[in-house]
Amino acid sequence: CKQPGAVSYKRRNYYMVDQANILLAVYDNDRSLRSGTGVTVNYARKKGLLIILIHPDTAMVSNE
Secondary structure (H helix, E strand, O other): OOOOOHHHHHHHHHHHHHHOOEEEEEOOOOOOOOOHHHHHHHHHHHHOOEEEEEOOOOOOEEEO
16 A cells, blocks of 8 residues: 655645635645645745635634
């Protein structure tokens, strides 16, 4: 059984961004940590998508 790895997850996330008009993410926007969610949000920024972030601790919603 082949286990998916980081490359597979990144490819999947980029595919989802490429198909989307808006990105909704539960993310604290902490750019000092490297995470799959952070990489995906940054990719969506580069693609010019509307991004809606929900902070996981405060539930505060912000738009980019």
